[in-house]
Amino acid sequence: MKTLEEVVEILDARIDRAMLEAYIERQWVRPHRKRKAWYFEEIDIARLQLICHLTQEIEVNDEGMDVVLSLLDQLYGLRTHMKHLTHAIAQQPLEVQREVRSILNQLMKTREVS
Amino acid sequence: MAKNPYDILGINKDASEADIKAAYRKLAKKHHPDLNPGNKNADAKFKELNAANDLLSDAKKRAAFDRGEIDMEGEPRYQEQPQHTYRDYANGPQGNRYHSNGGDFDLSDLEGLFGGLGGMGRGRGGFTPPPADAHYAIQAGFLEAALGAKKRITMPDGKTLDITLPEGIEEGQQLRLKGKGMKPSGDAYVEVHINPHPLFTRKGKDISIEVPIALQESVLGVKIKVPTIHGPVDMAIPKGASSGLTLRLKGKGIKGGDQYVTLKLVMPKDIDAELEEAIGKWSASHPYNPRKHMETAT
Numbered sequence: 001m002k003t004l005e006e007v008v009e010i011l012d013a014r015i016d017r018a019m020l021e022a023y024i025e026r027q028w029v030r031p032h033r034k035r036k037a038w039y040f041e042e043i044d045i046a047r048l049q050l051i052c053h054l055t056q057e058i059e060v061n062d063e064g065m066d067v068v069l070s071l072l073d074q075l076y077g078l079r080t081h082m083k084h085l086t087h088a089i090a091q092q093p094l095e096v097q098r099e100v101r102s103i104l105n106q107l108m109k110t111r112e113v114s
Numbered sequence: 115m116a117k118n119p120y121d122i123l124g125i126n127k128d129a130s131e132a133d134i135k136a137a138y139r140k141l142a143k144k145h146h147p148d149l150n151p152g153n154k155n156a157d158a159k160f161k162e163l164n165a166a167n168d169l170l171s172d173a174k175k176r177a178a179f180d181r182g183e184i185d186m187e188g189e190p191r192y193q194e195q196p197q198h199t200y201r202d203y204a205n206g207p208q209g210n211r212y213h214s215n216g217g218d219f220d221l222s223d224l225e226g227l228f229g230g231l232g233g234m235g236r237g238r239g240g241f242t243p244p245p246a247d248a249h250y251a252i253q254a255g256f257l258e259a260a261l262g263a264k265k266r267i268t269m270p271d272g273k274t275l276d277i278t279l280p281e282g283i284e285e286g287q288q289l290r291l292k293g294k295g296m297k298p299s300g301d302a303y304v305e306v307h308i309n310p311h312p313l314f315t316r317k318g319k320d321i322s323i324e325v326p327i328a329l330q331e332s333v334l335g336v337k338i339k340v341p342t343i344h345g346p347v348d349m350a351i352p353k354g355a356s357s358g359l360t361l362r363l364k365g366k367g368i369k370g371g372d373q374y375v376t377l378k379l380v381m382p383k384d385i386d387a388e389l390e391e392a393i394g395k396w397s398a399s400h401p402y403n404p405r406k407h408m409e410t411a412t
Contacts, residue, residue: 076205
C-alpha cells in the first residue's frame with residue numbers, strides 16, 4: 001500500500017496532490033482510508049495511470065470521465081460475471097455444454113435477423 | 115518493429131504537430147487496452163501508437179528519423195513504462211472493488227446480456243468473442259471403435275462433420291479436428307463413447323468372449339466356430355475342457371491383440387433316462403472329487 005505522497009511521486013509529475021484529492025472527491029479512485037490518511041493499492045495506481053492518460057493525452061473532460069469510468073466499471077463487472085459463468089458451464093457435462101452453446105447460437109441468430 | 119511511425123498514425127510526412135496529436139488521440143481512444151479488455155491485439159497496437167507518437171512529437175527525434183538516423187527501434191521510452199495496465203487488475207480478483215454490479219449472480223440479468231450482445235453482434239464492441247473451439251460427443255458401436263470407421267455428426271447449426279475413427283480408439287478418447295471449430299481458427303474436439311457389445315468385451319487391444327459348449331463337445335473334443343471381431347474362426351476344444359477354461363486366439367484382437375475365449379459348459383435342458391443311466395454306470399466305476407482341494411484348505 002502506498003500513501004498519497006508516494007503515489008504522486010510514482011506518477012511522476014503527471015498529477016499533483018490537489019488533483020489526486022479531487023479525483024478521490026469525485027470517486028474516480030477509491031483508496032482505503034485509515035487514521036485520516038489515504039492508502040493506495042496497485043489497482044488504484046493503475047487506475048490513476050489510466051485516468052491520467054484519458055484526461056491528459058486524450059483530453060476527456062471531467063464530465064466525460066464520469067461517464068467513461070462508470071461504463072468501464074460496468075464493462076469489467078460484466079466480464080467478471082461472464083468469466084464465472086463460462087467457468088460454471090465448463091464444469092457441466094458435455095451434453096449440457098452443447099445445449100447451452102446451441103441456445104446461445106440461436107439467440108445470436110435471432111437478433112441479427114430482426 | 116521496423117515500421118514507419120507516419121503509417122502507424124496514418125499521416126503524411128509533412129504533418130504538423132497538431133495533425134500528429136489529433137491522429138494519435140483519435141487512434142489511442144480506439145485502441146487503448148483498458149477500453150478494449152477483450153481484444154488481445156489492442157495491447158500491441160497501443161504500444162505501437164505510443165512509440166510512433168513519442169517519436170514524432172519530439173521535434174529532434176522526428177528530424178533524426180526523417181534523416182534516417184534512427185528507426186522506431188531506437189526509441190526505448192515506451193518500454194520503460196509499467197508493464198501492468200489497469201485491465202490486468204480490473205480483470206483480476208481485485209477488480210471487484212470497482213465493478214459496479216458485483217452483487218449476487220442473477221441469471222435473468224444474463225439473458226438480457228446475451229440478448230443485448232446479440233444485437234451488437236455485427237458491431238465492433240469489446241465483447242469477448244465466443245470460443246473458437248467446439249466440443250462434441252459421439253456414440254460409436256463396439257466394432258466401429260475396434261476396427262475403425264467413418265462417422266458423420268450433425269452440429270447444432272445443421273452442418274455435418276465427417277470423422278474417421280481410428281482402429282482401436284478407447285472409451286472417452288478425444289479426437290481433434292483441426293480447423294473444424296466454431297471458427298476457422300478453432301478446432302473441434304470429439305469425445306468418443308463406445309457402446310457395449312452383446313458378445314465381446316475389451317481391455318486395451320484384447321477381446322474377451324464367453325463361448326458355451328455342450329457336454330459331448332467337452333467329452334469328445336471337437337472343432338467349433340467362434341465369433342471374433344474379424345469374423346468367425348475355427349477353434350479346437352480340447353478333450354475334457356472344463357467350464358471356465360480360457361483359450362487364446364492369437365492376433366484375433368484389435369491391432370495385433372488377442373482374443374480370449376472362456377468356455378462355459380452347458381448341460382442339456384432335460385436329463386433323460388439314457389444320459390442318467392450312462393453316467394450312473396460310469397460314475398460307479400470312476401469316482402472323482404473336484405472339491406478335494408477345498409477339504410484340505412479348511
